[in-house]
Amino acid sequence: MTRTIFIYGLVLALAVFLLKTLEYRFLFRQLSAEIYIGIIGVLFTILGVWMGQKITRKKKVFVTPQAGEFRLNEKILSETGISKRQHEVLELMAKGLTNQEIADKLFVSLNTVKTHTANLFVKLDAKRRTQAIQRAKELQLIP
Amino acid sequence: MTRTIFIYGLVLALAVFLLKTLEYRFLFRQLSAEIYIGIIGVLFTILGVWMGQKITRKKKVFVTPQAGEFRLNEKILSETGISKRQHEVLELMAKGLTNQEIADKLFVSLNTVKTHTANLFVKLDAKRRTQAIQRAKELQLIP
DNA sequence: CTTCAAATCATCCTTTCGGGTGAGTGCTTT
DNA sequence: AAAGCACTCACCCGAAAGGATGATTTGAAG
Numbered sequence: 001m002t003r004t005i006f007i008y009g010l011v012l013a014l015a016v017f018l019l020k021t022l023e024y025r026f027l028f029r030q031l032s033a034e035i036y037i038g039i040i041g042v043l044f045t046i047l048g049v050w051m052g053q054k055i056t057r058k059k060k061v062f063v064t065p066q067a068g069e070f071r072l073n074e075k076i077l078s079e080t081g082i083s084k085r086q087h088e089v090l091e092l093m094a095k096g097l098t099n100q101e102i103a104d105k106l107f108v109s110l111n112t113v114k115t116h117t118a119n120l121f122v123k124l125d126a127k128r129r130t131q132a133i134q135r136a137k138e139l140q141l142i143p
Numbered sequence: 144m145t146r147t148i149f150i151y152g153l154v155l156a157l158a159v160f161l162l163k164t165l166e167y168r169f170l171f172r173q174l175s176a177e178i179y180i181g182i183i184g185v186l187f188t189i190l191g192v193w194m195g196q197k198i199t200r201k202k203k204v205f206v207t208p209q210a211g212e213f214r215l216n217e218k219i220l221s222e223t224g225i226s227k228r229q230h231e232v233l234e235l236m237a238k239g240l241t242n243q244e245i246a247d248k249l250f251v252s253l254n255t256v257k258t259h260t261a262n263l264f265v266k267l268d269a270k271r272r273t274q275a276i277q278r279a280k281e282l283q284l285i286p
Numbered sequence: 287c288t289t290c291a292a293a294t295c296a297t298c299c300t301t302t303c304g305g306g307t308g309a310g311t312g313c314t315t316t
Numbered sequence: 317a318a319a320g321c322a323c324t325c326a327c328c329c330g331a332a333a334g335g336a337t338g339a340t341t342t343g344a345a346g
Binding site: 287288289290291292293294295296297298299300301302303304305306307308309310311312313314315316 | 319320321323324325326327329330332333334336337338339341342344345346
């Protein structure tokens with residue numbers, strides 16, 4: 001953003017200087033003022049279009065984080081107090097695995113998984129696993 | 144798009160005319176050419192930004208359908224043979240509601256919802272509701 | 287009018303979830 | 317050393333989910 005504005009200012013200054021220099025040499029007597037203004041207008045319109053895209057494109061990158069690749073929101077992760085192990089369980093849960101399948105995959109007992117899920121539900125303020133998944137996606141804790 | 148270009152042309156012509164008229168009356172002797180050009184530049188830059196946004200905004204609507212808003216994939220919906228009612232149930236299921244809550248919301252019995260979910264699982268090739276939700280999202284049947 | 291699919295509801299039975307509670311181990315922080 | 321936390325596991329119990337099957341109604345298509 002800052003660089004975009006800087007470049008804009010640079011081009012603006014350059015254009016003013018350039019046109020001013022040319023004005024008294026070749027163009028002023030050969031071209032009418034209307035055409036002169038028109039050229040400037042078109043030039044800066046193009047510049048404006050370019051600038052506008054730069055600015056809005058960067059905005060869209062920040063506003064829509066779920067578009068494209070997933071990036072874990074570690075801030076919220078620490079805020080909710082979800083541990084690594086719990087996050088693992090959460091991911092497998094979201095894939096549609098049962099507690100037993102999760103237990104097998106993580107080489108722990110079913111009861112352990114149930115404890116993890118129970119703690120997850122509290123931290124995610126959910127009553128069911130489907131709700132927990134929904135919440136976790138909103139909070140960008142899972143893809 | 145066409146209207147945007149039309150408006151642009153209109154404003155361009157208007158500006159040229161306006162500035163040309165003013166030029167020989169008040170400004171030309173009072174303001175230096177640099178400032179004069181600068182004003183034109185800034186004006187048309189703003190115009191360019193506005194135009195660029197108009198154009199790219201319309202492009203984004205057509206080019207990136209899944210980024211941002213959700214658009215149902217009706218092709219897959221018909222391929223899987225999921226009915227309207229089943230799709231309703233699917234959406235509520237994905238929100239984390241229990242079968243009983245879905246039944247209350249749709250004014251049908253719990254058994255009816257269970258039948259719908261059972262049929263959904265077959266059509267989505269899922270064994271559990273969490274799996275069904277996962278599959279449905281992949282197939283763009285739900286947001 | 288018949289056929290068919292969708293939607294509705296039911297009953298029976300099994301599996302999975304989730305809540306509550308207690309407890310042992312190991313690592314880090316104080 | 318003691319406290320705190322994450323991780324582990326266990327048992328009990330009720331709620332929710334899921335499987336299988338049969339039945340009725342209704343609207344659309346043939």
